[in-house]
Amino acid sequence: MAYKNPEDQRRNTNSWYQRNREQHMAATARNKERYRQMWIAYKSTKECVHCGAAHPAIIDFHHVLRKNVKKVHKLAANGAYKQAVKEAEDKCIALCSNCHRILHWNEVLARQDERRLQKEAETD
Numbered sequence: 001m002a003y004k005n006p007e008d009q010r011r012n013t014n015s016w017y018q019r020n021r022e023q024h025m026a027a028t029a030r031n032k033e034r035y036r037q038m039w040i041a042y043k044s045t046k047e048c049v050h051c052g053a054a055h056p057a058i059i060d061f062h063h064v065l066r067k068n069v070k071k072v073h074k075l076a077a078n079g080a081y082k083q084a085v086k087e088a089e090d091k092c093i094a095l096c097s098n099c100h101r102i103l104h105w106n107e108v109l110a111r112q113d114e115r116r117l118q119k120e121a122e123t124d
């Protein structure tokens with residue numbers, strides 16, 4: 001029910017929470033666990049596109065589309081399961097954590113090489 005007075009609305013919401021605190025916390029915990037299980041099930045369908053390793057504990061999502069990047073693991077950890085799956089499906093590839101680290105390591109080295117070559121070209 002909407003209240004005309006926002007103070008009445010706030011008071012009613014607080015009152016409801018105080019009366020239903022235990023139930024609310026139990027439902028929140030159940031939902032969090034349900035989404036965690038769904039996330040594990042989703043990651044279990046993935047394998048590393050580089051080496052083929054497949055285990056939910058080691059699957060990362062690497063952004064190949066860098067527009068409006070949202071951290072997939074943070075979405076999943078916050079219970080935003082559908083958003084996490086959408087972000088992963090729309091913008092990412094699945095990599096195992098080792099291949100993911102190696103890919104970023106190589107990106108850093110490539111950028112360093114590029115900067116060094118640019119400096120050398122400028123001094124010539």
Ligand SMILES: [Zn+2]
Pocket residue numbers: 048049050051052053095096097098099100
């Ligand atoms: Zn891999």
